[in-house]
Amino acid sequence: MLKILIRLLIFFVTILIKLSEIWYRARGRESRYFREFIAYKSVLNVTRMSYLAQSSYVYWVFNPETIQLLNKLVEIRYVDYYEFLENKAFLRIYLLYDIDFNPPYKFTKLLFNEYSRVYISYEKLCKLHKYNFNIVCILFTTQGLLTQSEAINEKVGGELICVLYS
Numbered sequence: 001m002l003k004i005l006i007r008l009l010i011f012f013v014t015i016l017i018k019l020s021e022i023w024y025r026a027r028g029r030e031s032r033y034f035r036e037f038i039a040y041k042s043v044l045n046v047t048r049m050s051y052l053a054q055s056s057y058v059y060w061v062f063n064p065e066t067i068q069l070l071n072k073l074v075e076i077r078y079v080d081y082y083e084f085l086e087n088k089a090f091l092r093i094y095l096l097y098d099i100d101f102n103p104p105y106k107f108t109k110l111l112f113n114e115y116s117r118v119y120i121s122y123e124k125l126c127k128l129h130k131y132n133f134n135i136v137c138i139l140f141t142t143q144g145l146l147t148q149s150e151a152i153n154e155k156v157g158g159e160l161i162c163v164l165y166s
Helices: 002-026 032-053 064-075 122-131 148-154
Strands: 057-061 079-085 090-095 107-110 135-141 144-147 158-165
Touching: 002 032, 032 057, 032 064, 032 090, 032 107, 032 158, 064 079, 064 090, 064 144, 122 135, 122 148, 135 148, 144 148
Parallel strands: none
Antiparallel strands: 057 090, 079 090, 107 158, 135 144, 135 158
């Protein structure tokens, strides 16, 4: 029963995201930044809800903005892998679980918002990495999407998209 409710919640979240995208396009706020915002937020929300429903995979409509985020999520082992379906119109994202069917990260905090953006400098990233080894941050930088360790190696800061707690 709980799985059915969570799947219904995933369905309604997806519809709300699509409606908000239509609403912002109607108001003339369509921009590259907003397209990336919608793509990142929707993929992270749907995968997070699918982990709650303990699904083994989730289907998603192909969007070029999501591929870079999905590559990062595969790299940090948040999702197992993804594959293209039906002439690259859809994606099937396979989720990753441990032996006890627990997700790899216990908590996902989305910090990517159109109205309030959270920026983090290189120095703060170093402090965060020094004291917290059980979190992974994904940043939107001038060099594209980077994890916190990649951003520290490149010595850049950026805008936080999400924080994954293990």
